Amino acid sequence: MLSKLVTLTKERDDLPLQVALIKALTEFINPESNDPQKDNKKSVVIYHLKDTKKQTVTALTGENQTKALELHVELKRAIVRAIQTDSKLVCKLPNQHQVKIHPLRSALGQLDSVIAIDSDDTDEHLDVSISMILQIYQNFVLLNNENECDTLTGLLNRKTFDNRINKILAQMHSNTNRKEDKTNQIYFLAIFDIDHFKRVNDQFGHLIGDEVLLMFSQLMRQSFREEDTLFRFGGEEFVGFFECSSTEDIQNIFERFRQKVANFEFPQVGKVTVSAGFTEISPFDTSSQIIDRADTALYYAKNHGRNRVESYELLIANGSLKENKKEGDIELF
Secondary structure, eight states: OHHHHHHHHOOOHHHHHHHHHHHHHHHOOOOTTTTTTOOOOOOEEEEEEEEETTTEEEEETTTTEEOOOOOHHHHHHHHHHHHHTOEEEEEOTSSEEEEEEEEEEESSSOEEEEEEEEOSOOOOHHHHHHHHHHHHHHHHHHHHHHHBOTTOOOOHHHHHHHHHHHHHHHHHHHHHHHTTTOOOOOEEEEEEEEEEEEHHHHHHHHHHHHHHHHHHHHHHHHHSOOTTEEEEEEEEEEEEEESSSHHHHHHHHHHHHHHHHHHHOTTBBBBEEEEEEEEOOOOOOOOOHHHHHHHHHHHHHTTTTSSEEEHHHHHHHHTEEEEETTTEEEOOO
């Protein structure tokens, strides 16, 4: 078990960290799981409540698979109740199957998930050990958050960016070499910059400016998927990594976000807009090349009216930008 905890505390990203927790607990509650005669292996699943009103639940298993599920009504009710009351619950299903549900807090301290553990016995020592493992996990998540997240918005901070982008590039390069990338998904990096943010600070003060930044980050979380990696780069600049099947699809997603921001009524400030530039990521890129391309597209958006989304590749293709291959410079038209 100690070796599993060591593995768990090596992780930094939320998803691998949760998978490591599932694997550690699965091994702990199934000490004889390698016995071929044992086919009653107990399961451990993390359920995430995506929508409180609709009670949409996704499940994460030890195979690193996240999917929406149609759960038994009793189990779904227990998941929602555990999150709402911040309490451990035991759910007894009609088939007499018993599941113990523990609420989990996110890095920001929000209650939006539970870990459900099959348990047909009443081993108090096992329950105490599981609770201690979960407390170690929660303490590590909060500590990890303090080191890697922006204190105002809760998004990842600038210093974690290089580590994350290098992981993505390494994974893409590995998939390319082994020809394992069969998903047809494309990675994109986007830079978002709040338009005329200095005016907000000058006119309303920095406290209101901070409130705008916080609400903007909340709009980002609402608009993008849980697996999209979001950063606050500093000031009014935000960055995200995204996977999508095409440039057209990701542009539509960014456009919907831009419109959502433009339509949102920020308290005291009123209307605020955002400009964005994005680029496709190649496994043979360097991080500086990726940022430069997205930043160039953002610069174009800022200089052509703001409140717009621009793709670096599309700007090159339609002649709005011209790349100097020899020098790597960009000319604006």
